Amino acid sequence: MLTIGFIGAGNMAQAMIKGWSGNQEIQQVVYSPHVGQKVADDLHIEAKSSALEVWLASDLVVLATPPDQLAAVARELQPGILIKPSVIVASVLGGISLEQLHKALGNTVVVTRTLPNVNVAVKYGYTALAFDEQVDADIKGAVAALFLELGRTDELTEEQFGAASAIAGSGPAFVAAFTEAFKEAGIAKGLDEEVAAKLAEQTVAGTAQHMTQAKKAPLDLANEVMTPGGSTAAGFDALTQGGLNQLVLDTITATMAKNAEFE
Ligand SMILES: NC(=O)C1=CN([C@@H]2O[C@H](COP(=O)(O)OP(=O)(O)OC[C@H]3O[C@@H](n4cnc5c(N)ncnc54)[C@H](O)[C@@H]3O)[C@@H](O)[C@H]2O)C=CC1
Numbered sequence: 001m002l003t004i005g006f007i008g009a010g011n012m013a014q015a016m017i018k019g020w021s022g023n024q025e026i027q028q029v030v031y032s033p034h035v036g037q038k039v040a041d042d043l044h045i046e047a048k049s050s051a052l053e054v055w056l057a058s059d060l061v062v063l064a065t066p067p068d069q070l071a072a073v074a075r076e077l078q079p080g081i082l083i084k085p086s087v088i089v090a091s092v093l094g095g096i097s098l099e100q101l102h103k104a105l106g107n108t109v110v111v112t113r114t115l116p117n118v119n120v121a122v123k124y125g126y127t128a129l130a131f132d133e134q135v136d137a138d139i140k141g142a143v144a145a146l147f148l149e150l151g152r153t154d155e156l157t158e159e160q161f162g163a164a165s166a167i168a169g170s171g172p173a174f175v176a177a178f179t180e181a182f183k184e185a186g187i188a189k190g191l192d193e194e195v196a197a198k199l200a201e202q203t204v205a206g207t208a209q210h211m212t213q214a215k216k217a218p219l220d221l222a223n224e225v226m227t228p229g230g231s232t233a234a235g236f237d238a239l240t241q242g243g244l245n246q247l248v249l250d251t252i253t254a255t256m257a258k259n260a261e262f263e
């Protein structure tokens, strides 16, 4: 049995807990000063009463607080790090580097940097992983296998994390915003809200599934839909000439700029 302990019980921690919840080989525990007990009750796992208790109970500890809480959490964990140095840390803290993790937690702790997105809750996530030279191949393999259970995963360089965070980490929010805009357009054109919501959601979900299952590039799929001289091409021109690519680039640039503030 592997025990995964969460420090922080917000949206990201809950998504990961849900993703691993069906695995009989994994036991999960959680601490948060605010909502830990409620989240534990809702997700049928055990609540601990401090970050230190989580550390002492776990094989792998996920740091899932807001990034600015790292120093406070590290202070609480110091006795645990001395008593039980074998614990592996998987940090999901946005913008916090491996070097910053070592500075806060000490050089002897095995730290890994992981960047999942909320879609891990339904095992359709993407998780970027980064390791330093202290992490041996067995630990890398074990951490990668855990996240592979929650969707796709890759080892990236830390330099790639800013862009990966904006596109894969924050991306579900942007795709959701596009889906909402699709729905709003349907309502504006006379559909009931319920119908518009269903059409928008199923079209976004189906398009993603189609590209994945058929290994089709986005523009190849778009070209299949665009009957020459037909209606889709007229809409596609409006979308691209209206500045879609620039808008998406601006979105990613703004996201990365904010993320860099934590470094
Ligand atoms: N939400 C997302 O999609 C993603 C979030 N992340 C990262 O995950 C981390 C958490 O983000 P969210 O879950 O969205 O935030 P959130 O605000 O939903 O949750 C934060 C949690 O941390 C707890 N907390 C605050 N201070 C604490 C402390 N000193 N000790 C223990 N627990 C404490 C809060 O009670 C709360 O349960 C952030 O560092 C964020 O950058 C990374 C990738 C994606």
Ligand SMILES: O=C(O)[C@@H]1CCC=N1
Pocket: 094, 165, 169, 170
């Ligand atoms: O919004 C945030 O700061 C975090 C990082 C990636 C997704 N959520």
